[in-house]
Amino acid sequence: MSGLLTERVALVTGGGSGIGRATARAFAAEGATVAVADVDPEGGHQTVELIESDGGRASFIRADTSIAGEVENMVAEAVRTHGRLDCACNNAGIEGRVGTTTIDYDEGDWEHVINVNLKGVWLCMKYEITEMVEQGAGAIVNIASIAGLVGLSGSSPYAASKHGVVGITKTAALEFAKQGVRVNAVCPGVIDTPLLDRIVTRLPGRKQFYLDAQPIGRLGAPEEVAAAVVWLCTDQASFVTGHAFPVDGGFVAG
Template structure:
């Protein structure tokens, strides 16, 4: 308990799945949480749960691909809690689940890039100045093992997630002397609403599930809390000398 005491954290995608679990855990560990999501109902339910359990949190509706909404969200965080120390870029979409570039619609490509890559970039762009004002901070960006190997998502998805790694490394180098750290988590298959299609009776979904399980040495998918604990470590001072790196949380896929 208390690993984030005194810190203010913005978590995107906090209305469900990995982001919601991060919000709950961060609040439990003492952070003042600014949950951000387009899913207002889900987000408010998470914030209400945090408050009912004695935590401190607010909900902010946020389209992460909008500069204006990012500026407003960060200003709300600072106005409410006085500072900003942590940004967790979790929100994202899967996009078209195809493995072949020729099947990828260009408009869908642009959508995946706008949300999965540009959205995190905008968060970093507007959060970093506030972190510097308070002596530094930690950026945790959720990418995917699809950024590191093929066959783990669509072409656009993999490209966007790989872009997050390049972005994060550059931020680590550019702002290290400002004590702003930047790291990436690369999840494998995690049980979330986004991956729920893998549990359906659709033949393609069943084949995909077996494919991913076959690639995972531990033989099962992860849970949102597995990502939340990794994010907690990278957000806390326990990782104060770690920046510019990627942490796979994948049940051993990258070792296979």
């Protein structure tokens, strides 16, 4: 692909690291202007610099996607700066206290994961879809997980949040299909990012466990997720909405 998103504007939350950074760069490589949003300004600015050094166009917006006012401002600033909003990847997410069972999770940790991973995606859709309906077109991709399709031991609120993301993706897709807004989810398998590094630092046995669980025999790269997100936002995917698309090396096929 190349130039499939020329003259379009894309917003990526959690764009300062991992899958979000790879997605922001992949949008820019297709010609989109990218608003990179993140709660971490350092990572976000680095992504903008990477896009600009590749010859693309990007800006940074600081936003915590679990806070309604910050999400409203994020979407407004993207539109104010770049004139419109055609594509959005709601990617910002956290892993929680991986390795803690359902009965050992405490209420605060549970709520934090739900607030960032589920409420945050809903808030993003709320303001993005409002803008896209006014424009009469738009494409959204929410980053769920294989844990949005099957259970994941030791990740109770994470799995709940990601199943929730799949549910609100399908719901919004039905609600806004006739108004030109497509909404899909991508469900990554185990992807080699700083999130995974944090898990295996805390739980060293996990890396081998994850590797052994991969039908394809290796971890995924963030760029392999980004490619699916970008395709779903192009006109090549014009009849695809309400889909939860695993990019997982075959994990959920088993």
